[in-house]
Amino acid sequence: MISLNGVSASYPDKTKALHNITLTIKPGVKIAVLGVSGSGKSTLFHLLTGLMKPENGILKWGETVLVHKKKPLQEWRKKIGFVMQNPDMQLFAPTVEEDVIYGPLQQGMAFTEAKQAAEAAMEACGIFHLRHKPPHFLSMGEKKRAAIAGVAAMNPDVLILDEPEAGLDPANTNKLIALMNDFHKRGKTIISSTHHVDFAYEWAEEYIVLEKGHLVCHDSPSVVFKQTLPPGLELPWAFEIGQLTGTTPSSRKEAIQILRERMANN
Secondary structure, eight states: OEEEEEEEOOOOOOEEEEEEEEEEEEEEEEEEOOTTSSSSHHHHHHTTTSOOOOOOEEEETTTTTOSHHHHHHHHHHEEEEEEEEEEEGGGOSEEEHHHHHHHOOOOOOOHHHHHHHHHHHHHHHHHHTTTSGGGGGHHHHHHHEEEEEEHHHTTSEEEEESSTTOOOOOOHHHHHHHHHHHHHHHTTTEEEEESOOOOOOOOSEEEEEEETEEEEEEEEEEHHTTTTOTOOOOOOOHHHHHHHHHHOSSSHHHHHHHOOOOHHHH
């Protein structure tokens, strides 16, 4: 679906942010982008969404090369939805419903169609009952879901989330994971950045690991977590339990169950 070939990017002060990135993102996958602060995760997302122009290299959707001109960028962004790390930077309308409906209207949908899309997105995100509330009255978890609904209402093929779990408690993190998995079941490609590997391990199928703007690897968990990770990234708790017990738990819950069974049998 999306490919980057030799892509590099720099900040306005000429500091290199990404170095010669080459990778392919297949349709319908769940990808976690891992790296500590400053590794290049946000820059990669700004490139993927067309918010930033690469210094070198090309981005393609299938065989279509991304050209940084108004019409090609508009077409590109219809396919890719971006949810910022801080929902307060994304939510601006007087009510949640008005915020969520804004995107579909900007895409040219008739009001009735846009309202239906917004209502479906709010239902999917579990915030329909909050539709008449001002966004600044919401909790952080509710704001995150409102921001996701605003992007989902535009029905992009790819949903990109920048550290969506930041600032959430465990209960809201679990709700977020369920929401991401639900959108994936609807055929969406989900790409989320994080430096919390346990959060990523709960839902991702593939991992892109970045370090100081360099691509360390892009592979499945069974490959990625058998390598030496960059400083600041630790192995997922469930993966470590799997290594110790010779099992393959896919979540913390499964790992705890395995430990309980082992303890009961000893």
